[in-house]
Ligand SMILES: CC(C)[C@H](C(=O)O)[C@@H](O)C(=O)O
C-alpha cells in the first residue's frame with residue numbers, strides 16, 4: 001500500500017516525522033511518499049494545494065497530514081483567501097471526498113489528572129465526535145464580502161446529511177449504541193432538515209441505535225459538565241469544529257487528539273492541533289496525536305486493526321512514562337517518539 | 346419607572362416571582378406590569394408575542410423576562426416555526442432593538458468548588474461576554490427548508506458590527522481594558538468583515554483598549570482550559586449563543602447566570618437558563634439568575650447601581666448559606682428567596 005504524507009507548516013513536519021517512524025516500524029511494507037500542502041506549498045508552488053500534490057493522491061491508499069497555517073500575523077494571512085494555507089486544507093478534504101471527520105475523545109486511565117475538569121468528571125470519558133466535513137458554511141459557494149456587508153450560507157441537502165449520519169450510526173453499533181445529533185433546530189431551517197433526515201434514517205435503517213437530539217449551545221455546556229452522558233455525537237461542519245475542539249480539552253491537551261476523515265476515496269488522518277508556530281522547529285512538540293492518527297490510518301485506512309492497537313498501547317505507555325511538556329512532563333519530541341518505538345511489542 | 350415582567354413558560358413564573366419580590370424591596374417606587382410571552386402566550390392568544398404584550402412595552406423602562414419554551418416533545422414544537430415559544434423571544438428581542446447581550450461570567454469567592462473545572466482554574470474568573478443579538482443567522486430573512494435542501498444565511502453589515510463592538514469597548518474601559526473578538530475569519534467572509542470593522546473601530550475610537558482576535562474553535566477550548574486569559578469577549582449571535590452557554594458552566598450552574606440585553610430602547614433582562622419543564626411548578630428552581638438579572642435591570646435599565654450592588658451582595662450571601670439543589674444544597678425557591686430578602690441591607 002501507498003501512503004502520502006503531507007507534513008505542512010509549523011510543527012507539522014516534526015510530528016509527522018515521528019508518526020512516520022512509528023508507521024515504518026509497525027507496517028514496514030508500506031510505501032511512503034511526501035508532498036507539500038499549506039503555506040510551504042504556497043511558498044514553493046504559489047498554491048496551498050498544488051497540482052503535484054493533487055496528482056500524488058490519486059493512487060494513495062491513505063493520507064497522513066501534519067498541520068497547516070501560520071501565526072495570526074503571518075504573511076500568509078494577507079493573501080487572498082483561496083491562497084491561504086487553510087484553503088489548501090479545505091481543498092484537500094474536498095478532493096479526497098472526506099465527508100465524515102471522526103474525532104475520538106478518550107481519557108486514558110491514569111491520565112485523568114491532566115484534564116482541566118475535576119478528575120471524577122474526566123474519568124472514563126469515551127466520546128466519538130463525527131463531524132460533517134464537506135458541507136455547511138465551509139464550502140457553500142453563496143458567500144461574499146462586499147463593501148459594508150458580508151454573508152455566508154449554511155446549506156445542507158438530504159444526501160449530505162444521510163451519508164455522515166450513516167457513519168455515526170455505524171460507529172455507534174460498534175460502541176454503546178447511542179447517537180446524539182446536535183443542531184440548532186429551534187432557530188435554523190437547515191437544522192430542521194438535519195434533524196428530520198437523521199431521524200428518518202435511524203427509523204429506516206438503524207432501529208437498534210438510540211438517537212436523541214440536543215441543541216448546540218446546550219451540548220457545549222453538557223460536554224464539559226457531564227461528558228459521560230455522550231457516546232457518539234454527530235453534527236454539521238461548523239458546530240463540529242467548535243465542539244470537537246472544545247471536547248479536546250477534556251483529556252487535557254490537544255496534543256492527545258488524533259482524527260480520521262473518511263469518505264468516498266482514501267482517508268485523511270491528522271492530529272487536530274494546530275501548527276503552533278511559536279514552538280515550531282524546536283523539537284519540543286508532542287507528537288502523540290500525529291502518532292495516534294497514524295494508528296487511525298492503520299485501522300480505518302488500511303484495515304489493520306492489530307497495528308492500530310499496537311500503536312495505541314505503545315502511546316499510552318509512553319504518555320505515562322515520558323510525558324511531554326504540554327502535559328507537564330519533560331520529554332521532547334524525540335524522547336517521546338523513542339519511548340513509543342521501544343514500547344511497540 | 347415602569348417595568349414589564351414576562352414570566353413565560355416552565356420555571357419562568359417561579360423565578361420571576363422571586364426576582365419581583367426582591368425588586369419590590371429594593372426599588373419600592375417601581376411599577377410592575379405582568380404580561381404573557383412564549384408558549385403560554387400562544388395558548389392564550391394564538392401568538393407567542395401577542396399584540397397586548399407588544400403594546401405594554403411601549404412605555405416600559407425595562408423588561409424582566411423569565412424563560413420560554415417547553416420540553417423537546419412539547420406540542421409547541423410541532424407548531425409552525427413562527428408560532429413556537431422561541432420565536433416569541435426572538436421577536437421580543439427584535440421589537441426592543443436589543444442588539445447587545447451582556448453575559449457576565451463570574452466565580453464568586455468561596456464558590457470555586459461548584460465549578461466542574463479544577464478550583465485553581467475557576468478561581469477569580471471574571472469574564473464579560475458581549476453577544477450580538479439581532480443579526481447573523483438568527484434573523485436573516487434569506488432562509489428556507491424545501492424538500493431535500495435547506496439553508497440559512499449568516500449576514501452582517503458594518504453598522505451592526507460597530508454598534509455591538511462599541512458596547513464591548515465601552516465595557517472594557519470600565520474593566521481591565523481588554524477585548525477579545527471571536528470569529529472564524531480563516532473560513533468565513535462574514536467573519537472577515539467582522540474582524541475588519543471591529544479593528545477599524547478600535548483604531549478610530551478606542552485606542553486605549555487592547556484588542557485581539559481569536560477563532561471560535563480555539564476560544565471554545567481556551568475558555569474552559571484557561572478562563573483567566575479573558576476580560577471582555579465580543580462575538581456574533583450564533584458563536585455568542587454557544588460560547589456564553591459554555592462559559593456558564595465555569596461558575597458551576599446555569600442557575601447563576603443573569604443577562605442584560607441593551608440597545609435602542611428599553612433593556613431586556615433575563616436569566617440565561619432554560620425553562621426546565623421537568624422541575625416546573627415544583628418550587629425547587631434556583632432563582633439566583635433571575636434575581637441577579639433584576640440587579641442588572643437596576644444597574645443598566647434604571648441606572649441605580651446602589652440597588653444593583655445591594656442585590657449582588659445579598660445573592661452572594663444567600664448562595665453561601667442556602668445553596669439550592671443545582672448547587673448541591675437543599676434550599677428550595679422560597680427558602681433561597683427569603684434568604685436574599687433578609688440579606689438585603
Ligand atoms: C484550519 C481550519 C480551516 C480547520 C477547520 O475549521 O476545519 C480547523 O479548525 C480544523 O478543525 O481542522
Ligand SMILES: CC(C)[C@H](C(=O)O)[C@@H](O)C(=O)O
Pocket residue numbers: 186187217414431434586
Ligand atoms: C431559545 C433560543 C432561541 C435562545 C437563543 O439561541 O438565542 C437561547 O438559547 C438563548 O441563548 O437565549
